[in-house]
Amino acid sequence: MNTVTEIVESTAVDPNFIASVLREMGTESAALIPILQAIQERYRYLPEEALVEISRALGLSMATVYGVATFYAQFSLEPKGKYVIKVCDGTACHVRGSLPVYDAIRRKVNLVDGRSTTEDKLYTVETVSCLGACGLAPVVTINDKVYGQMTAEAIRLIIDTLEQEGITDD
Amino acid sequence: MSWLMVNGQSVVLNGEKSVLDVVRKAGIDLPTLCYHPELTIHGACRLCMVEIEGRGIVAACHTPPEAGMVISTNSAVLRRLRKMALELLLSRHDRECTSCSRSGHCSLQDLSYRFGITDLRFKQEHDKQLPIDRSSIILRDPNKCILCGECVRICGEIQGIGVYDFVHRGAKMVVDTAFGQHLAETDCVHCGQCAAICPTGALVIKPQINEAWAALNDPTKTVIIQIAPAVRVSIGEEFNLPPGQSTMGQLISALRSMGASKVFDTSFAADITVLEETKEFFQRVESGENMPQFTSCCPAWVKYAEQSYPEYLSHLSSCRSPQQMLGSLVKKHYAKELGKKPEELFMISIMPCTAKKFEASREEFTTSGVPDVDLVITTQELAHMIKEAGIDFASLPTTPPDQPFGFVTGAGVIFGVTGGVSEAVLRLGYELITEQELEDVVFSEVRGYSGLRSCELTIKDRTLRLAVVNGLANAKTLLEDLKSGKAQYDLVEVMACPGGCIGGAGQPITNVNRQVRHERGAGLYLDDKAGPVQKSQQNPAVLEVYQKWLKEPGSAEAHEALHTTYRERDARCKITQPLPGKV
Numbered sequence A: 001m002n003t004v005t006e007i008v009e010s011t012a013v014d015p016n017f018i019a020s021v022l023r024e025m026g027t028e029s030a031a032l033i034p035i036l037q038a039i040q041e042r043y044r045y046l047p048e049e050a051l052v053e054i055s056r057a058l059g060l061s062m063a064t065v066y067g068v069a070t071f072y073a074q075f076s077l078e079p080k081g082k083y084v085i086k087v088c089d090g091t092a093c094h095v096r097g098s099l100p101v102y103d104a105i106r107r108k109v110n111l112v113d114g115r116s117t118t119e120d121k122l123y124t125v126e127t128v129s130c131l132g133a134c135g136l137a138p139v140v141t142i143n144d145k146v147y148g149q150m151t152a153e154a155i156r157l158i159i160d161t162l163e164q165e166g167i168t169d170d
Numbered sequence B: 001m002s003w004l005m006v007n008g009q010s011v012v013l014n015g016e017k018s019v020l021d022v023v024r025k026a027g028i029d030l031p032t033l034c035y036h037p038e039l040t041i042h043g044a045c046r047l048c049m050v051e052i053e054g055r056g057i058v059a060a061c062h063t064p065p066e067a068g069m070v071i072s073t074n075s076a077v078l079r080r081l082r083k084m085a086l087e088l089l090l091s092r093h094d095r096e097c098t099s100c101s102r103s104g105h106c107s108l109q110d111l112s113y114r115f116g117i118t119d120l121r122f123k124q125e126h127d128k129q130l131p132i133d134r135s136s137i138i139l140r141d142p143n144k145c146i147l148c149g150e151c152v153r154i155c156g157e158i159q160g161i162g163v164y165d166f167v168h169r170g171a172k173m174v175v176d177t178a179f180g181q182h183l184a185e186t187d188c189v190h191c192g193q194c195a196a197i198c199p200t201g202a203l204v205i206k207p208q209i210n211e212a213w214a215a216l217n218d219p220t221k222t223v224i225i226q227i228a229p230a231v232r233v234s235i236g237e238e239f240n241l242p243p244g245q246s247t248m249g250q251l252i253s254a255l256r257s258m259g260a261s262k263v264f265d266t267s268f269a270a271d272i273t274v275l276e277e278t279k280e281f282f283q284r285v286e287s288g289e290n291m292p293q294f295t296s297c298c299p300a301w302v303k304y305a306e307q308s309y310p311e312y313l314s315h316l317s318s319c320r321s322p323q324q325m326l327g328s329l330v331k332k333h334y335a336k337e338l339g340k341k342p343e344e345l346f347m348i349s350i351m352p353c354t355a356k357k358f359e360a361s362r363e364e365f366t367t368s369g370v371p372d373v374d375l376v377i378t379t380q381e382l383a384h385m386i387k388e389a390g391i392d393f394a395s396l397p398t399t400p401p402d403q404p405f406g407f408v409t410g411a412g413v414i415f416g417v418t419g420g421v422s423e424a425v426l427r428l429g430y431e432l433i434t435e436q437e438l439e440d441v442v443f444s445e446v447r448g449y450s451g452l453r454s455c456e457l458t459i460k461d462r463t464l465r466l467a468v469v470n471g472l473a474n475a476k477t478l479l480e481d482l483k484s485g486k487a488q489y490d491l492v493e494v495m496a497c498p499g500g501c502i503g504g505a506g507q508p509i510t511n512v513n514r515q516v517r518h519e520r521g522a523g524l525y526l527d528d529k530a531g532p533v534q535k536s537q538q539n540p541a542v543l544e545v546y547q548k549w550l551k552e553p554g555s556a557e558a559h560e561a562l563h564t565t566y567r568e569r570d571a572r573c574k575i576t577q578p579l580p581g582k583v
């Protein structure tokens, strides 16, 4: 049983979807952020074609749209992996050893050179500041499932399970 | 009458927008690194800090003045803070001044000297070497950027394009293009205004001085020069002469002594442009097709139309720009007269413009496979070369340009200032409509410097609706008005740079000063008045060229040598269709 909700793999941008978002939110420049949020929610990142379309519709330069998209941490310009693993590095998690957990995950999924998503787009590994579950520190989330009191050993096992189940699911 | 105090001296308020303006009016040169009077206020560099009694320390550039304010600009604390602000900027700045092309004209360098920065308390961040973008004629070195945002605003506000913006956040913030694209892949039109306004060496025009020297020193090449109208009234500024003083004669002497074999005047080709473009205009008036007609001498505008308003490309005059007309005449016809092949001639244009570098590289402008214009050097670059050669420019004797492309009229000379092309066309159009000689050649209706102006002129039984635009943001406004039917015109002149070519980004750096631009413009109008002939149609050398090679304006021969076509660009601003006649 896979308890982790899988992210829909991003396919080509659907122009009808963009059109409907624009219809709903309007094309005033103030609508930019809500529009980006809607796109991010659907694709889990902001595809370049979508940004080109939005900049045209709102009459904003591409650079401006890109500037806004890179300013907020909630937006991502890279397609994310099927599993997004977030390691909390808030104060509580940090002092209880979140970084060794983070390093263990990166090694386990073979992430090198400061990249955050694996070549095969299976995993994205990020740190976040305080998930608000300090009692469970250190905390890791995989998509929307929360894992408390993580250790390097425990998270490796979880990923192993995930991999097996992920494969049988395909 | 309201007033305030600056350093104990009372200053009368007269509608100034900011404390900065008032303080400067009081004769105090407050330092600024992110303020420009023609752009919106950014307020990021904090160098303009002043102390206002009861308010504390504020940035003068975005504080509106109020009656009774007591301002001080030079207290110990201000001096300490200002110096620290500079030091912090310098800690993120690649300080390789000796090999920076902005050295000597860099505001950051000037201010560091002025504030006596001799040692830096903050260690330089060495881990942030970012790649330099060399894809375009504008070089971007983000390691020298101080995040003043002037490029962001001039490109967005004046050119209406917005190639750059601030991206990322906090310590990671940089000024960049969308998706970090190379400049050559963006909708940049190469106007260079961002490089002209950048206070540091983060944006500079790719230097091509070495290529010019190589050609001048090559005994197998006959180097032929052309000089654009706006260069003559600005280059003197680099040699302590006032802006607007015409130095065409000295320029020619300098170029000859540097090894040029012929020196021609681009205004000659401007005269030809007037004949071709006016002919085309009246043909369109008769047929009613592709009206209004837009001018086509500004290559930044041409690229802008190709990428953003392809539906208007058929409205652009098919005339090549004067630079390309002269290049084409030299390579196609004059070469034969000299008994040379086109590839044995090396044409260098001296231009106030950076987009001309891009224009010269367009595939449309070649003769038997060689470029019509081999190299474009800006006013600034030429001034550099003159200094390198050790020539005492100001005391040079004057030399006349060479024939057959040396005799020019006032109409050709005013091409360098906004409204000039329209006026030159009117001087011919008037005579064509009335079949009478035009006595007073001044059309003050099209003169001036505002970014978008229009007028209706009634000549005999005909009314012409003209619009004159400088700055592409204004062109955008005009095009949108045309589209919606809000405005109607017959002839529209568009120049991308503020004030026209006199404000081109290849001009001396003082370019960004409106007053200087106006003096240069006045210099061109003075040259127009002082010359023996003021109408292109009376240029005897032009008439001879038609007789020899081109028959008459609009002939097949003229089309072959002097006209061109335009093609739409895709989302990456690349031309996708093949050149007509080529597969």
Ligand code: SF4
Binding pocket: B138, B154, B155, B159, B161, B162, B163, B164, B187, B188, B189, B190, B191, B192, B193, B194, B195
């Ligand atoms: S050269 Fe002109 S169009 Fe290109 S980025 Fe600079 S200001 Fe914008």
Ligand code: SF4
Binding pocket: B144, B145, B146, B147, B148, B149, B150, B151, B152, B175, B194, B197, B198, B199, B200, B202, B203
């Ligand atoms: S590139 Fe130049 S003009 Fe643009 S923000 Fe940086 S320093 Fe300012």
Ligand code: FES
Binding pocket: B031, B032, B033, B034, B035, B042, B043, B044, B045, B046, B047, B048, B049, B059, B060, B061, B062
């Ligand atoms: S000039 Fe006022 S903050 Fe930069």
